[in-house]
Amino acid sequence: MASENQTSSEYISHHLSNLTFGNHPVDGWGFAGGQKAAEMGFWAIHVDTMFFSILTGVFFIWLFKKVADTAVSGVPGNLQNFIEVVVEFVQDNVKSIFHHNNPTIAPLALTVFVWIFLMNLLKLIPVDFIPYIAGEMGLPYWKIVPTTDINATLGMSFSVFFLIIYYSIKVKGVKGFAAELSLQPLGKYFIPFNLFLxxxxxxxxxxxxxxxxxxxxxxxxxxxxLIALLPFWIQWVLSVPWAIFHILVIVLQAFIFMVLTIVYMAMAHDEHEH
Structure with a gap:
């Protein structure tokens, strides 16, 4: 429930602020949120984003290792069945999009899909539950969904970008990659325009x-x-259908990120005639 001591705008601002650590001292510890956090500059760290992204990543590794270590060839349990379905789903997408020989792409796609799904899944926890516990522990801000932090999503996307550059140069060579950038789509007489595009x-x-x-x-x-700001009885009427619908959004966004990652990796491996 929204705090009685906050206005609606303060409540929204509080829930959208990250616990930030940087070189702007706050209460002697260097933690802040909101405007003070913005003053810390580029090298400030969103502690809550880092915590939950690492936590979900460790959980992903632990879960899949546990299933791999206890896998049976006979009748598998429900958890093994579920993990196998996820792995086969990712493998099918990789096979249908990526037509090159690179054993790294399937594990990359699986990691992207499951990790983003787990981070997105945190959104289904009631918005006041974790921040309330954090507040009782003396933490003024505690935003729990890493994918609602643009620093996290751009961090993942630029990691994919660096892989695009790496494999483009590895497969095509520096000369081939440069030719791809400068000689398409209009040929060698429009190199500046091609390069810009x-x-x-x-x-x-x-x-x-x-x-x-x-x-x-x-x-x-x-x-x-916004739903949490409404009267309690209206919250249940709206939040449950929205949460159910959002399950689709959570899975869909993880799937889109994974598919586009595979597509970009395939494009990095494709060689063009110039």
């Missing part, structure tokens, strides 16, 4: 990839927060 297209990939995930998850978070 291809560079814009190249850098648009990570930006759109990160912003798409952030925008959808951030918008959903705002809806949950």
């Amino acid at each position: 291809e560079l814009v297209n190249l850098f648009a990939k990570p930006v759109s990839l990160g912003l798409r995930l952030f925008g959808n998850m951030y918008a959903g978070e705002i809806i949950f927060i």
Whole structure:
């Protein structure tokens, strides 16, 4: 429930602020949120984003290792069945999109899909539950969904971008990659124009990839927060249907990020004639 000591705008601002650590001293510890956090500059760290992204990543590794260590060839349990379905689902997508020989792509796609799904899934926890516990522990801000932080989504998307550059150069060589950027789509007589178009297209990939995930998850978070401001009996009427619908959004956004990652990796491996 929204705090009685906060206005609606203060409540929304509080729930959308990260616990930030940087070089702007607050209460002797360097933690802040909101405007003071913005003053810390580029190297400030969103502690809550880092905590929950690492936590879900460790959980992902532990869960899949546990299933791998206890897997049976006979009649599998429900958890093994579920994990096998997820793995086969990712493998099918990789096989249908990526037609090259690179054993790294399938594990990359699986990691992207499951990790983002787990981070998105945190959104289904009631918006006041974890912040209330954090407040009781003396933490003024504690935002729990890493994918509602643009720093996290752009961090993941630019990691994919660096892999695009790496595999483009590895497969095509520096000369081949440079030719791809400068000789398409209009040929060697329009190199400056080609280079401009291809560079814009190249850098648009990570930006759109990160912003798409952030925008959808951030918008959903705002809806949950607005619902929490309503009277208690109306909250249940609205929050349950929205949460059920948001399960689809959570899975869909993880799926889109995974598919686009596979597509971009395939494009990095494709060689073009110039």
